[in-house]
Structures are given as C-alpha cells and as structure tokens.
Amino acid sequence: MVAQLLLRKGGAIRSLSIAGMILALLFVAFCLAACDPDVRKEPSNEKPVIYLYPEQASVIDVTLEVEGSLSCVYPAFASAQPTDTGGTWRVFAQPDGTLTDLSSGRELGYLFWEGDAGFSPDFSQGFCVSGDDMRAFLEDALSKLGLTDREAADFITYWLPRMQENPYNLVSFQGDAYARVACLGIDPEPDTVIRVQMAWRPLEVPVQIEPQELTAPARNGFTVVEWGGTQAE
Template identity: 50%
Template sequence: MKRFFAVLLTMTMFETTAYAAEKRVTKTAIPLQQEVSFDGHTETMQCYNIDGYTYFRLRDVAQEVTDHIQNYIHLFNVSYDAKTNEIQLINWQNTFKREPYVPVEDAKPYVTGTKERQAIRSMMPVRFGGRDIVADKILHGYNIDGYTFYMLRELADLFDMHIEWCEEEKVIELVSMPWQDENGEPILYRKPAIYLYPEETTDVSVELEYDGALTTTYPAYNNGWQVTAQPDGTLINHADGREYSYLFWEGEGYGEMDFSQGFVVKGEDTVAFLQEKLAAMGMTPKEYNEFIVYWLPYMQNNAYNLISFQWENYDASAKLHITPEPDYMLRVFMAFKSLEQPVSVPEQELPTLTREGFTVLEWGGAEVR
C-alpha cells in the first residue's frame, strides 16, 4: 500500500443513558461501512462519519484487535461500571499481562443501517490504568443510539497503536508497534554467548537464523561459525586458528518480549536472585558469574526489575542450527524492565539443563523500556 496519511478515527463503547445529563452538543452522524486492516487482516466495519471524522464502536475494535493484532501489548479490555457511571480501559500497560477483549454475554452486533443519526457529545468519565481520562479534552466522543463512540487516534495514543490511511485503496490500517526502546529504536539483543560442551573433541558448525540485524560477532560470523570444541568448552575457530571460550553475537531486533509471567525483584537483590535462579537452571558458577557481571550494572540501581526469561518466542526470532545436533541445549534469554513500583505477575517456572552427551548453553538478554 502507498501514500499513507494519518487519520482521525473514532470508536464506540457502551450502552448508557448518561448522555441525558451531558451538555447536549449534537451533530449529524452519517452511517458508513469502512474497510479496516488489523495487521494485514481486513474487515468491513460499521461506523459513522461526523464532521469528516470516522467513528467506530470501541467494543467492535477491541474484538478485532484481540483476534488479529500480532503484538499482545496492544490488546485491551473494556467494561462499564454502572455504580460510578464510568468506562474502564485495561491493557498490558496497567497489568503487565495479556488483556484480551472479553465480549459481553449475548451481545448483538451493531448495525449502522442507512439512516443518519443524531450524535450527542459524550462526557462519560473514562478510567485507564487507575487514572481519569478527561472526557472532551483527551477523548472526544459521541453517544449514538445509546452507545458511546470515541476517536481511534486518541485511543491509539493510549494503547501505543499506530494508524495509517491508504489513500490508494481507501483502507484504514491499524498496525502493531514493534518492541522498541524509548527512542523508537529496535531492542538490542545483548551478549548472547554460546558455550559448546561435546563429550570428546568435535568439529562443530553453528549457524544463526536471526530476524533482526547482527551488530557485533566474536569471532567474526561468516555465514556461520566452524570450530573445534573440547569437552571443557574450549573452542578453536577454523577461520583464524585462535582459541575462544564461547561464540558471541549481538543484534538489533523487534522480537516479542513476553512479561505475562516472571519475577519482580528489587535492584539491590539482583545478585542473590540471579545466583539462585541461574544455578537452578543448571548453569555453572563460571557461566552464571559471567552473566551477572555483564547484567548487574544495568539492573542493580533500579528500584525494581520485572524479569521474565524468554523461551519459545526467543527461539522463534533467533534460531540456532548446530551440527552435530546437541543432545541437550538451554538458551537462557532474560528480558527485564525497570519499575518504580512493584507489580504483581504470576511466578515463572524455569527449566533445568541436563548436562549429558553433547551439551550447549547460551545466555543473553534485553532491556525493554
């Protein structure tokens, strides 16, 4: 798709009669059926045009985001609190958990029909992450047929979603934002170090299939590493004849970091935590000491760290192909996020490396901001 332009869109929410007490600013709502792409999946959605802007029901969009958006940090759930007469928005930013949309039981699809409707400016209170969102200043919405419709552009800002307009195909695109740092740059996969422990002296080929861009390798990665490995882990690189302790790489990537389970640890407790967990996963003192020495400066001065070890998602974004095939391999990739205050997450279960036969260990990590 070409010629993308930013657009203001809007979305709907909940059935309510609260608009009777609101300031009755009224507009004409013109029904539309608009194609919207969610990470490449296109749906024709019911919506309205008000003063040149397009408005959608929030619940409809929440369902499509849950069904089709690839990055789970954008998932959000919505609810209406009848006691306080307010809308509540919940997503990963509030809980560090996946928050898929839960449909209202027996809810019927909304159909705009063909007739114009009266749209009444909504002043419905909205809470997001425990704070009030100022209606009519941060979120602009209208009540139509007892439902509240809000601007997608403003909601996208809350949920870090990206919106584009394809003028050529007349399609609105809702696109996942990749995991990135505070400057919008790719996350750096730091210090993955690969240790090889064969039972006897063995020539080993190691190839990395990586979704991102390699920034540093040692020894130099020339479409793979060819080494002779000793049982004590000593490596002789065939390209230069030099001795190495492990194979090292770093790269820029946009892989998904899953914080739905993990550990919340005070910065001052980082050493004790890593010593305990890394040893429990089968790392030797030499291996986990090298891990801790590298990561401690990034973590110890934070008030808290949300720590989650990545498994299937890391393997998917950075595949290792090793010949001969190892008998056992453990890839310890730690993602962490600095916190000012602790949060509650389910504790993560961790595997243990079996050190029998040809064993491979890799460790690395990423800081997510």
C-alpha cells in the same frame, strides 16, 4: 507612508508568528513521536554467548539466523557469504568448552553475537525484584535454568551492574518465542541445548506479576548453552 510602514511591519510580525507556530507544532509532533512506543526501536538482544561442550574434541559448525538483524559477531563468521541476519562459525571444541576458531586460530571461551532478533518480550509471567536483591536472585534463577557457576558468573558480571542500582526490576525469562526468531543450527547435533534469554525493564515502584516456573533439562552428552538479555522500554 506611516500607514504603509505599519502594514509592512504588521505583515512581518504575522509571518514571524505563523513561522513560530509551525516550528512549535513540528517540535511537539517530534516529541510525541519519540514518546510513542509504536515508533521506538525494537529492544536489542545483548551479548548472547554460546558455549559448546562436546563429549570428545571435535570440529563443530554453529549456524545462527535471526529474523531481525545482527550488529556484531565474534569471531567473524566462517561462512563464505555471511549476511546481516546470520552466518556460520566453524570451531574446534574441547570437552571443557575451550574453542579454537578455525578461521583465525584464536582460542575462545564462547561465541558472541548481538543485534535485534526481531521479537517483543513477553512479561505475562516473571519476577519483580529489588535492585538490592538482584545478585541473589540471579544466582538462584540461573542455577535453576541450568547454568554452571562459571556461565552464571559471566552472565551476572555483565547484567548485575546495570540492574542493582534500580529501585526494582521486572524480569522474565523468554522461551519458545525467542527460540523461533533466533535459530541455532549445530552440526553435529547436540544432545542437550540450554538457552537462557532474560528480558527485563527497570521500575521505580514494584508491580504484581504471576511467578514464572524455572526449569532446565539435565546435561547429557554434547551440551550447548546460550545466554543473553534484552532490556525493554
């Protein structure tokens, strides 16, 4: 009788030990998957905003299509069948950039969207900037990239609070790779388009990186400006 009880207890202990080992292995696998960059969520494009500066007050259609998906737009698309990958805004735009959404009648300073555009940032060139120097760096960089003081202020007041507390930040402004996955169609066609997409990641220690040359086209005629950012892991 005692032997049978001992056997039963031993079997129960072995069962509990095996179950514990399985749970431990599952936990380790979960942690490894969470740390695996291949299974992390793609970085999102945060607060891309679009300014319109026509030479004369006019109705303008702005169509956005992304390879990924949109999580939020404002105002709502005016197109009859918007999707989670794009749609069309219709606004009445003034030369000073004031917009009126023709669907709601609301006055706006810009068009807003956010989501996963479906691209991986390129950090082959860029800048390593200390948190203390971010304010001056952004003011200088955004001027070189063609933003006005007002546009730069909108950019800086959104991103600076998240960057200035880091010891360092790796920053690279994205070009054609971003434009290919976040396509803008504008009617009537603008004369000048300036798109500023900043990719960045916080760093604990500085790194060496090939400096990036920053340029912008001259603003001529009907001008469209967009800026946004992506925080990479």
